[in-house]
Amino acid sequence: EAGVTQFPSHSVIEKGQTVTLRCDPISGHDNLYWYRRVMGKEIKFLLHFVKESKQDESGMPNNRFLAERTGGTYSTLKVQPAELEDSGVYFCASSQLRASGSNEQFFGPGTRLTVL
């Protein structure tokens, strides 16, 4: 079974440009999460989708970030325009939708974003 995949693995852009990150969750996982780690800091939650709906977007830093999950499969995270402080590693995770019980999230390899 394929794990969570993310594209690209690395992206280097200039301040003011736009970047779109993509995440493909594990097949059948309705929960999809975005997290970010800025260098030297902890991994922080950004957003949670259940299928195509945004369940929790309390971690999105500002309106320069737009996440979508059309059709409830893969998700994209767009940063427009990018700022220097957006540099970091963006992780995607997915989990099964369960009515109760434990919920393990499986993480992708991350996309390292560098804004110059």
Next chain:
Amino acid sequence: AQSVSQHNHHVILSEAASLELGCNYSYGGTVNLFWYVQYPGQHLQLLLKYFSGDPLVKGIKGFEAEFIKSKFSFNLRKPSVQWSDTAEYFCAVNMYSSASKIIFGSGTRLSIRP
């Protein structure tokens, strides 16, 4: 506010030494607890987890962790480390029986001298 605190930023040990990484959390309710590990150049992967039951949890590669509810702690232990344990370790928590977001600690970088 929910938070996870890891006591050590960087730990350096020799092979065969014993390891204990501290983790405390602040969370208003029943929780799931995790330790994740990221080996150099690899994915973040689950080392072990506690959802309920026996507070002493065994994970992969000889790691274990003990949930002490009264201390809000979930320390990670290994009796004898190997060079291959060099990695970054993250303690994490989320709300019990929930698909909610995971709150991570800041990570502990473990370096093992051969």
